[in-house]
Amino acid sequence: MHSFFLYLMSFLYVAAGINHFVNPKFYLRIIPEWLPYHSAINYISGACEILFAILLIPAMTRSVAAWLIIALLIAVFPANIKMCIDYYNYNNSYFWLTVVRLPLQFLLIWWAWIYTK
Numbered sequence: 001m002h003s004f005f006l007y008l009m010s011f012l013y014v015a016a017g018i019n020h021f022v023n024p025k026f027y028l029r030i031i032p033e034w035l036p037y038h039s040a041i042n043y044i045s046g047a048c049e050i051l052f053a054i055l056l057i058p059a060m061t062r063s064v065a066a067w068l069i070i071a072l073l074i075a076v077f078p079a080n081i082k083m084c085i086d087y088y089n090y091n092n093s094y095f096w097l098t099v100v101r102l103p104l105q106f107l108l109i110w111w112a113w114i115y116t117k
Helices: 002-022 024-030 038-056 059-075 077-089 095-116
Strands: none
Touching (some): 002 024, 002 038, 002 095, 024 077, 038 059, 059 077, 059 095, 077 095
């Protein structure tokens, strides 16, 4: 079961990373305005998700990859907050999903932390 969740995590981060390249407009909208180089941030974060997901698979790099995923999840948290605020301000019917996503980030951090050992 431990291996199943490891491969699931890796797959989800690869898929999310690819989505940064396939659907960049979604990510560009949620990057906070105070950050420069939105396109670069989008593509770099997508590439990091793919790279870190791949590095999760070999036991030799798993711990480092898990710590890098945790750092990435913390780094993108302001985008999740911005998305939540924007959805609230625009009365978006999916606002509730953005609220649920905020604590979900902590669950994702915990999930990655399992593989830091």
